[in-house]
Amino acid sequence: MRSTGTYVTTTTLSEAVQAFVPHALPPRAPSLAPESFADLNRAAELALARLSGVSGLVPSVDWLLYSAVRKEALLTSQIEGTQATLVDLFDEEAGLAVRNTDDVEEVANYLRAFRLVRDNLADPKGLPIGIRLLCDAHRLLLDGARGAAKQPGELRKSQNWIGGTRPGNAVFVPPPAERVAPLLADLERFIHHEAPTLPPLVRIALVHVQFETIHPFLDGNGRIGRLLIAALLESWGLLPQPLMYLSGYLKQHQAEYYRRLARVRPAGDWEGWLAFFLEGVTEAAQQAERGVVALASLVTADRRRLLESPKAGPASYRLFEMLPLMPRFTIERVRQQLQTSFPTATAAVKVLEELGIVAEITGQKTNRNFSYQRYIALLTD
16 A cells, blocks of 8 residues: 555644645655556547647637636535526626625635636746745635635644544544645645656646645635646646636536545555546546537527628627627626617617527516526536
């Protein structure tokens, strides 16, 4: 059996518990055998390459990013118990009334955190992936009432635990607080190693487990750990844009996800985790590819109907191209986005409504809200 760490005795809430301190990556004694992951890694890399290729089917990659990033934000939050839906998120962005305002805020916070990380990685002068950037992302993630008491943006200063009602009956006790910073420094060195011997996807899989094992924050560790996956996929060139929402696969197989993470710690079963992770990447990339093809087909068909309409004009054309970035909207929002008059915005919406491209969803004569329903149905299928 491979040793993945050691246990140290620590006292928290007046209880002595055994906290787990992981060894630095990569796994050793024995090291990972290439034959244990080579075929699965090749299949996953191919699926990601195909996904990158089909992104050219739509006129603007921003359309794909808008939906993919929001699905990832929603699904990673749902793993942690958030009850918000994709429609809730679209409504909030449209300025419409939403239920579950606290849940929607949590998803919106993830979007802000992920945008911060992407902006830094795209900027030659930005922060690299490391403790400082993750702390900055964590500060945004926990912004608001729910996270105010959870030391947003700071590494934890006290012992935490996973599962159970107290440290003594916990399922897992992460490293003591004083070990967190050195362990993260080791993880940084692994991420930025100039001559890695393992494929990028395998390294990403290892990084995720190590981060979750360290559990460096009082709250938000799962979401930051999954954000780290998405950031590394893009930073290491496996995807040109974050077009894949792996959290969908992890949520669908949530019990197995947690079981595979847990089996690495005492049993050293890195191979089992790698198989689960790489199969997940393949499945998630294939699902995203099917989604791109379906979106491209829908938009192409709707655009053809619009171009064939004698009532269509510049304003309705421009509005149509905005729909994948604002699938729920009011006429006032259209007026602002088109920078035009209210009557012109109203006329543009009416053209799309009469063609059956968008639908009014309130049934009211005033204060009407509109939806690109078939597009939303594709995303929520």
